[in-house]
Amino acid sequence: MTTFQPDAGRLVADLSMMVAIPTENPPGCEAALVPFVSDALRTAGFDVEIDEYAPGRMNVVGTLSNGTGPVFALNTHMDTVPAGDGWTRAPFEATQEGDRLYGRGTCDCKGSLASMLEAARLLAATRDTWSGTLLAVFVGDEEVASAGARHYAKHCTPIDFAIVGEPTSNTLFTAHKGSLRPIVEVAGVTAHSGTPELGRNAIYDAARLMMRIEKHHDDVIRHITHPLVGNASLCVTRISGGKADNVVPDACELLLDRRLVPGESEDAAKQDIQTLLDAVAASDGVRARITGYKPTTGGATQTAAEAPISLASLEAVRAVGIQDAGPFGFQGACDLVHFCDTGASGVVIGPGNLAHAHKPDEYVTVEELVDAARIYIGVVRRLMAPHMTAGQ
Template identity: 30%
Template sequence: MIDVVSLTERLIACPSVTPADAGALAVIAEALAGIGFTVHRFTDGGPPDGPVENLFATRTGAAPGPHFAFAGHSDVVPAGSGWQSDPFTPVRRGDLLYGRGAVDMKGAVAAFIAAAARVPNHAGTLSLIITGDEEGPATHGTLALMEWMAANGQHPDMILVGEPTSDRRLGDTIKIGRRGSVNMWIEVPGTQGHVAYPHLADNPATRLLRILDRVTKVRLDEGNRWFQPSNLEVTDIAVGNPATNVIPAEARARLNIRFNDEQTGAALVERVRAVVAEEAPRATLTAKISGEAFLTEPGLLSTLVGAAVERVTGVTPALSTSGGTSDARFLSRLCPVVEFGLLNATMHKLDEAVALADLHALTDIYERVVRTALER
């Protein structure tokens, strides 16, 4: 048996800020090997976004059955300053365990490993897909793992991602999809000049303001049954002009669109590009699509997880697509994917903490999920 709290503490003690591993995957590998998993580790990428440590572990039962996988990450965001105690020294205070990664998501990784230890005999295949590159650029993590899985004949039928999805109490929310995300950078060149002689200049700030005014006034869609309306937000505007009497030579802006499954990243980029071309023909637009929207229609997987949550907690979870992005946006290409994990109230915050009772309850939930998915 594996104690979920102790394993969470060992993981928190590894300062695995993306893309550093700091020993986290070694802790996971040791625990998994001890309960019968075959562990594969590999490194992908290089500076500045890597190298990234990744892990795939699998255990096959004696009887045929589906392939059920748990996906998660061992990396964490920077701790920041102002913690009550060292963020990478796990501390129990009262009923809470404090430390960076306690809920996002070392606690969930530990809970699934502890759950797997309770189910030594199962049908089919049980796997863990663990990356050290979820909180960062996500270029050498889950995508590299997916390539490795395809090359090695690993094809899950269902994937549960352990992101902290619960809002007010453990079990109240399961994610069955996520919105897509695209960032765009607009650079508008102009002609520098004296503000008293505007006819001899071309003010790029004026053109940029017209662009932003047009794109922010557009209602992209009305949303649908599972998704809220897509929204565009301006996240940065820069001119860099120290003088009060000079028309600037360049103006720049950045914007982000979070979009539902009625849109695609490429189509949204072209929509904004058309406005830019009309208002500022010399301007350039650069875009990066972080992920497309996806939806796992309610069905076998969400029902299975929901039933386990309700049995352990007495809570009937809501099915949601709210929040930011996760690596589920990549894994959804393989098979049905849902996300379920701890409370998200303190993730990425100072004094991140998880309730000890929630760690035990989450282990119970994951155990029931595994037993039901791979029952012999």
């Protein structure tokens, strides 16, 4: 049996190159990174498809067929949040200081991407250690609406197992929250601000509604809990109203943020919000309606702790010396739900600490990059050992 170890120098070089290619989302410019990623996969021996799911927005899908066995997907995203302000280092130049590598995306999520590319190379070079079909699915738009993962999930062939790369400090996460963002318009009656009693102030009615939203969160929503991800939530995150300094506003718009826990459905959450709006209309005469939903990453999901991929992942994480291996749960959302929607059994594992993501001076350690590649290889080999079938 042939084995190879991850190359730390190559990992640093790959990640440095990817950090130097900005893929900020918004606006969404993952296409700039596609040539580097696709070339790396082709060089390793993968068949590569560039999947343009919207004008200028792309996924990279690498396929390596290696006999009979399960279909296993390594997935992460190519986009990052905008660099923003407050950096003490150049955000698009990877800066190595000791074991740390700084730059936008090092933690979320180009670190996972570099480790998955390294794992893909080593697995391609050691095909005697596994059997089946290995996929490298690197998507766009995770940071806004998961358009890349949603598109892929709708059109992909069946997948048995998936690891989604996100910053988990290389521990095992088997669950994550979902998100829903209704846009609510509160209607009033316009009037001259000198005679406000002749109208109905939509901002005042929005304030009445917001008090009820806060109470509904405190009395009901926050008591919906999950052992790994904590409690559900409902809050107002944006408000906009009024069209002139001397006019009683006849409209006010609210953006709600509803976080779901595994076991909750989007449809039920939508109905709950509508029921709340109906109740406020009946009690206070507030006319409010849902006019749409802003795009989000998607719903909540969970993979059972006793599932084969969960058990194999725990073994692989512990094998690199991490004792408090999990399973844990994300407070936020990620693309795992879309792979689970295809029927795959999946988990989230990746280098970097979530506390450093989306911040100035984001970083990942070289040790974490190496360990992540070892973990990915370890899980694949455990679940795709020659002569194994899906579900074993």
